[in-house]
Amino acid sequence: MAYRNFLPSSRAANVIIALGAFALGWAIYMRYALVEQSAIGLACRGMETMTCETREMVITLYGYSVFGIAAISLAVIQFIRPSLLVFTLALMATSIGVVMYNNNLSALAAGLLLISFARPWRGATA
Template sequence: MTQTSQPGHTLFRPGPRSLNWLIPLGMGTLGWALYMRYMMVEPALVRLACDAGLQSAGCYARSAVLVLMEWSIFGMIALAAAVVHLIAPSLAAFAVALVFSACALVFHNEIAGALAVMLLILSFARSGPATA
């Protein structure tokens, strides 16, 4: 559904087909981030096992998340994608910003993640291509 803000301009609104992909993508990312934080990053038993040299996919994923979390990569990518989406609205930029915003909010990059979410919400008032 598109609405007009000015004659000849349509507001950015993801269509039903797009939402069928965006909603599970956002919820799946949020679920993965919560799992990683509360089952892999924070428990002391997992930390001790991984620090002792356990060679598992979980330990590799844990170390990757810790490095990305330490350098605030989740928040920076979310913020960059949200700014790109605000300037030139596209479904791909919206999806990237949505995914990395969810990760940023869970992995202690709250300021950049919240700012990215705010820009995503603000982007609904900007003109953009109508998607269906």
């Protein structure tokens, strides 16, 4: 029995694009508005606000390359067994990783996501 290649439907593609754009926008906001601003870093020295805690969490996650590791691990899972949910999560993690300084692993994950479109997909309808 032949399977079709992995290709989301138009409705699923719209949801994937919207979630990917949301993740990219969040990453751009975090990097340029909170992480790179020295004034925010100085203001967060003695404060315990949600913004400062989020900033510290993102900086800690960057230090351990969590965004890149999540992107590459989800992309490998997507490459082995294509799925809409895993593709969406991998795209979001890759978008965040590229913006948040985890470029090497996230770029490799983006390449694997592109290659995953050539993989046979069991969830496809003939």
